[in-house]
Amino acid sequence: MTEDIIFDYWWACLRNSCFRPMTTLLENAGSxxxxxxxxxxxxxxxxxxxSKTADIIIKSRDGYKPEKxxxxxxxxxxxxxxxxxxxxxxxxxxxxxxxxxxxxxGKLPQDSVPSAALIxxxxxxxxxxxxxxxxxRDLAKAGVSVISGMAYGIDGISQMSCLDAxxxxxxxxxxxxxxCYPPGNRILYERLEREGxxxxxxxxxxxxxxxxxxxxxxIISALSDIVVVIEARSKSGTxxxxxxxLDQGKDIAIVPGRITDPLSEGxxxxxxxxxxxxxxxxxxxxxxxxxxxxxDDPLSPEKEKSPVSDRPDIGLSKTxxxxxxxxxxxxxxxxxxxxxxxxxxxxxxxxxxxxxxxxLIKELGxxxxxxx
Amino acid sequence: xxxxVLSAGISGIESYLVRVEADVSExxxxxELVGYLGxxxxxxxxxxxxxxxxxxxxxxxxxxxxxxAPGDIRKSKTGYDLAMAIAILITxxxxxxxxxxxxxxxxxxxxxxxIKGVEGILPIVLNAKKEKIKRCIVAxxxxxxxxxxxxxxxxxxxxxKELASYLxxxxxLSPERVTDILPSDNSSPADFKYVSGQKVxxxxxxxxxxxxxxxxxxxxxxxxxxMIAKCIPTIMPLLSKNESLEVTKIYSxxxxxxxxxxxxxxxxxxxPHHTITDIGMIGGGARIKPGAVSYxxxxxxxxxxxxEFSRAxxxxxxxxxxxxxxxxxxxxxxxIYPAEFMLVAAMNPCPCGAYPDRNKCNCSLPAIKRYxxxxxxPLLDRIDICLNVNPLKxxxxxxxxxxxxxxxxxIRERVEKTRFIQKKxxxxxxxxxxxxxxxxxxxxxxxxxxKEESFLKKSLKKMDISARSCHKILKIARTVADMKEExxxxxxxxxxxxxxxxxFEI
Numbered sequence: 001m002t003e004d005i006i007f008d009y010w011w012a013c014l015r016n017s018c019f020r021p022m023t024t025l026l027e028n029a030g031s032x033x034x035x036x037x038x039x040x041x042x043x044x045x046x047x048x049x050x051s052k053t054a055d056i057i058i059k060s061r062d063g064y065k066p067e068k069x070x071x072x073x074x075x076x077x078x079x080x081x082x083x084x085x086x087x088x089x090x091x092x093x094x095x096x097x098x099x100x101x102x103x104x105x106g107k108l109p110q111d112s113v114p115s116a117a118l119i120x121x122x123x124x125x126x127x128x129x130x131x132x133x134x135x136x137r138d139l140a141k142a143g144v145s146v147i148s149g150m151a152y153g154i155d156g157i158s159q160m161s162c163l164d165a166x167x168x169x170x171x172x173x174x175x176x177x178x179x180c181y182p183p184g185n186r187i188l189y190e191r192l193e194r195e196g197x198x199x200x201x202x203x204x205x206x207x208x209x210x211x212x213x214x215x216x217x218x219i220i221s222a223l224s225d226i227v228v229v230i231e232a233r234s235k236s237g238t239x240x241x242x243x244x245x246l247d248q249g250k251d252i253a254i255v256p257g258r259i260t261d262p263l264s265e266g267x268x269x270x271x272x273x274x275x276x277x278x279x280x281x282x283x284x285x286x287x288x289x290x291x292x293x294x295x296d297d298p299l300s301p302e303k304e305k306s307p308v309s310d311r312p313d314i315g316l317s318k319t320x321x322x323x324x325x326x327x328x329x330x331x332x333x334x335x336x337x338x339x340x341x342x343x344x345x346x347x348x349x350x351x352x353x354x355x356x357x358x359x360l361i362k363e364l365g366x367x368x369x370x371x372x
Numbered sequence: 373x374x375x376x377v378l379s380a381g382i383s384g385i386e387s388y389l390v391r392v393e394a395d396v397s398e399x400x401x402x403x404e405l406v407g408y409l410g411x412x413x414x415x416x417x418x419x420x421x422x423x424x425x426x427x428x429x430x431x432x433x434x435x436x437x438x439x440x441a442p443g444d445i446r447k448s449k450t451g452y453d454l455a456m457a458i459a460i461l462i463t464x465x466x467x468x469x470x471x472x473x474x475x476x477x478x479x480x481x482x483x484x485x486x487i488k489g490v491e492g493i494l495p496i497v498l499n500a501k502k503e504k505i506k507r508c509i510v511a512x513x514x515x516x517x518x519x520x521x522x523x524x525x526x527x528x529x530x531x532x533k534e535l536a537s538y539l540x541x542x543x544x545l546s547p548e549r550v551t552d553i554l555p556s557d558n559s560s561p562a563d564f565k566y567v568s569g570q571k572v573x574x575x576x577x578x579x580x581x582x583x584x585x586x587x588x589x590x591x592x593x594x595x596x597x598x599m600i601a602k603c604i605p606t607i608m609p610l611l612s613k614n615e616s617l618e619v620t621k622i623y624s625x626x627x628x629x630x631x632x633x634x635x636x637x638x639x640x641x642x643x644p645h646h647t648i649t650d651i652g653m654i655g656g657g658a659r660i661k662p663g664a665v666s667y668x669x670x671x672x673x674x675x676x677x678x679x680e681f682s683r684a685x686x687x688x689x690x691x692x693x694x695x696x697x698x699x700x701x702x703x704x705x706x707x708i709y710p711a712e713f714m715l716v717a718a719m720n721p722c723p724c725g726a727y728p729d730r731n732k733c734n735c736s737l738p739a740i741k742r743y744x745x746x747x748x749x750p751l752l753d754r755i756d757i758c759l760n761v762n763p764l765k766x767x768x769x770x771x772x773x774x775x776x777x778x779x780x781x782x783i784r785e786r787v788e789k790t791r792f793i794q795k796k797x798x799x800x801x802x803x804x805x806x807x808x809x810x811x812x813x814x815x816x817x818x819x820x821x822x823k824e825e826s827f828l829k830k831s832l833k834k835m836d837i838s839a840r841s842c843h844k845i846l847k848i849a850r851t852v853a854d855m856k857e858e859x860x861x862x863x864x865x866x867x868x869x870x871x872x873x874x875x876f877e878i
Contacts, residue, residue: 125730184737263730331728334762335571335572338571346864346868349867353870356835363874366590366874366875366876
């Protein structure tokens with residue numbers, strides 16, 4: 001076994017250069033070790049291998065010492081999990097075309113722990129942000145792992161809020177595991193490595209390329225028991241994940257948005273195709289853990305919302321309370337608030353600043369406010 | 373035979389007298405011109421000789437030497453032609469010299485002896501008056517501009533021949549005068565009464581103008597940023613006579629006076645295109661000219677699409693924003709142009725312009741960050757107030773439904789009152805506006821009560837505000853307090869200042 005793994009490592013690093021013919025080759029040849037030892041004329045005999053592909057294989061063996069290379073790799077702190085390993089997630093193994101091997105930093109999702117994929121638009125709205133954060137937090141508290149792609153927007157926000165609630169989250173990357181993509185999510189990347197896990201089927205140092213991401217989406221859906229879509233445009237990468245999840249027979253849930261928003265189009269389309277709507281983390285938990293304790297159950301020990309946001313009228317001046325009632329999750333400009341509340345500008349500004357300082361509202365850009 | 377007449381040169385927007393000395397003596401017939409002359413001044417030789425001949429006089433067949441004193445300042449432009457010709461005519465006895473000693477001659481000559489106008493007449497005439505000169509001879513083209521100045525005679529003959537007859541007392545030319553100063557351009561269509569809605573912006577702009585705080589407006593395309601900017605000069609206090617002259621001087625030097633001369637009575641509104649170069653912005657060039665910042669003197673410099681401006685053209689704004697003037701150093705000397713303007717900048721919140729409305733904007737966060745990072749920090753540090761301009765609702769566009777908006781002149785009255793309070797506080801020779809307060813001024817004029825101070829400290833900590841922004845907040849708060857005629861800055865004024873100062877952030 002130890003012997004074989006070093007050849008499998010070589011194979012895992014190589015096979016993505018010509019994915020399809022090489023997968024067939026492995027099936028026919030039996031093991032990566034045999035391929036390593038074959039010469040060109042033998043290789044060409046196999047189905048789908050032309051002389052170009054054979055050359056790639058032969059070139060990669062040039063001066064390659066499998067034992068030494070594998071030793072060097074092990075020092076990098078990345079784990080190599082081939083498909084026959086006991087650590088390889090069962091959920092993943094069950095799908096057709098599962099990855100030959102995984103590169104992992106941190107942990108792998110445990111087979112016994114329920115998991116949900118929270119996915120959606122990168123350029124999401126404030127509504128999407130807040131739903132993603134709520135779901136991430138509530139799922140984490142219920143002990144559900146959150147699987148996603150570490151992208152900007154919904155993906156990253158839900159994973160971050162899951163980690164913040166001391167939950168487990170796993171990021172599936174579309175590039176080498178040692179590359180933080182997108183670079184702006186470095187903090188999340190580092191936290192996932194420490195507090196959750198990072199998973200990729202691509203060898204280290206693989207640069208992020210657009211064709212790699214749709215393929216990795218099948219891993220996201222495979223690792224999850226349910227796929228939850230929060231905001232998606234009509235054409236999006238989220239759609240690919242949903243298609244993959246359907247192929248794999250997973251449950252698809254969507255968070256409904258307003259029908260007029262472009263960011264709702266994707267969700268509504270999935271709904272029409274058979275996905276079911278969810279309005280809270282509880283709806284998801286109903287499916288994952290049928291006998292779970294509802295978070296809004298007064299007996300729930302998990303009930304722990306910040307006291308201020310629950311009862312915002314406490315400690316607010318009269319004008320602040322009026323203004324607060326005019327602000328919601330949909331960004332509102334100060335001009336609109338001014339017209340709606342018909343307060344004097346100086347009063348209005350004072351109230352807004354007061355609410356800002358109390359952390360009840362948030363400013364987007366400038367002079368545009370949403371509920372926090 | 374030696375004689376001299378007076379002319380004038382220009383450095384920056386100030387003028388100095390130049391003595392054009394002529395000597396005609398026996399010897400080889402040559403025409404020498406000396407006095408650190410630019411190419412166009414040296415070429416005057418042929419113009420002067422031919423113009424004298426074609427005006428019916430003779431050019432001496434002798435050794436003629438002309439010197440333009442002082443000899444260590446570089447002379448440029450063609451305004452010395454007339455003085456040169458008169459100097460030669462006097463020296464050769466063809467023209468009487470009794471009027472000449474207290475007269476300044478400015479004008480370019482054509483080959484047939486006509487007198488043509490030159491740039492920068494206003495500063496020349498103003499300086500002549502200061503030097504106690506009695507009269508200026510200018511071209512008819514320059515008459516309207518020169519005649520603004522009082523207590524000095526402006527004579528504008530048509531050609532050299534007429535001028536010679538006048539000096540010889542053969543004909544009378546009466547001094548010209550423009551009695552009613554016509555505004556050069558008084559048809560400005562901008563007025564705040566045409567700005568619908570936007571109550572918050574109107575308030576922000578009023579604070580900004582009252583204390584001369586620089587403003588950045590952020591908003592989607594079509595929200596009215598440019599229109600609001602155009603209205604800003606209309607709520608500034610009207611130009612005084614002296615200020616008008618100062619502004620007109622700059623335009624005069626650059627030959628940019630609208631129409632044929634006349635005085636500028638409206639505050640300038642300069643809106644350079646974002647492709648402007650650093651030289652175009654600040655002035656300079658091979659033949660030194662004032663830049664956009666000087667044209668905006670005592671008015672508004674409006675930079676639309678701020679992130680599109682080149683870094684170089686924005687970096688040069690630092691000196692004028694700090695000192696209110698531009699100094700251009702050359703080996704021929706340094707040139708100073710005034711540039712006391714209010715900076716008004718406008719930009720979109722993101723590349724597409726619709727952020728944070730995610731129904732329209734699909735810009736990624738990194739793309740928005742990249743767009744905003746095009747602005748240099750040092751420039752943003754000099755902008756006190758940031759305003760968000762929201763697009764108008766359709767229903768606001770129909771005028772019968774909206775209440776009548778306050779007009780510019782009403783707002784201006786309040787601004788003038790606030791400006792007066794500032795003037796009284798800082799006294800003669802002090803800074804002019806709250807925005808220009810030094811650290812020392814802030815200490816003495818923006819002191820806070822105990823309650824206010826603890827409020828400010830708490831807010832600074834909570835909102836993570838830097839020390840520099842804290843100073844800016846105090847300056848704005850002083851202006852807001854002045855508008856309410858508060859002696860001490862109140863918490864409400866501080867709050868409003870903090871709100872106005874907050875920058876656009878994602």
